[in-house]
Amino acid sequence: MTQETTSHRPETSARPSGSETPPTELSTVQLVERLTQQVSALVRTEISEGLEEVKGKSSRFSTGIGVSGAGALLLLFGFGTLIAAAVLGLSNAVQPWLAALIVGGVLVLGGAVFAAVGRSQAKKAMPPVPENTAHSVNEDIAAVRRSVQ
Numbered sequence: 670m671t672q673e674t675t676s677h678r679p680e681t682s683a684r685p686s687g688s689e690t691p692p693t694e695l696s697t698v699q700l701v702e703r704l705t706q707q708v709s710a711l712v713r714t715e716i717s718e719g720l721e722e723v724k725g726k727s728s729r730f731s732t733g734i735g736v737s738g739a740g741a742l743l744l745l746f747g748f749g750t751l752i753a754a755a756v757l758g759l760s761n762a763v764q765p766w767l768a769a770l771i772v773g774g775v776l777v778l779g780g781a782v783f784a785a786v787g788r789s790q791a792k793k794a795m796p797p798v799p800e801n802t803a804h805s806v807n808e809d810i811a812a813v814r815r816s817v818q
Contacts, residue, residue, distance in 0.1 A: 711809060719802035730794035737787030743780030747773050 692700060754769035 715806050722802055726794045733787050733790030740780050740783030740787050747776030747780050
């Protein structure tokens with residue numbers, strides 16, 4: 670269950686769009702004002718995308734924890750059944766314990782599978798750092814540095 674985030678960035682290029690005045694016709698104060706607006710919009714967008722990415726990762730992490738919990742519960746039931754099988758086997762030394770042993774083995778195997786799946790889900794969600802947004806911010810910084818030089 671992967672979630673792709675799409676970027677909804679404001680246009681930050683120096684090209685005029687629509688009714689905007691070209692940068693060459695603006696005063697320094699107007700240029701600084703436009704830069705402030707664009708940087709503010711960019712920062713808000715980056716923060717929003719980072720929050721969405723962290724929410725998605727935390728959701729996958731909680732799913733992994735839930736599945737691991739189910740696996741641990743099945744393991745507990747499996748061990749309980751194996752103990753009951755041992756008791757039945759010692760007390761009867763005939764076929765009822767064999768059935769309990771088979772059921773216990775199946776529960777333990779099922780629990781192990783659930784625990785492995787849950788562990789895998791939890792590992793996929795770590796670390797809960799917004800990697801896509803961090804990459805995007807680094808690209809923005811590089812673009813600003815190129816345009817300043």
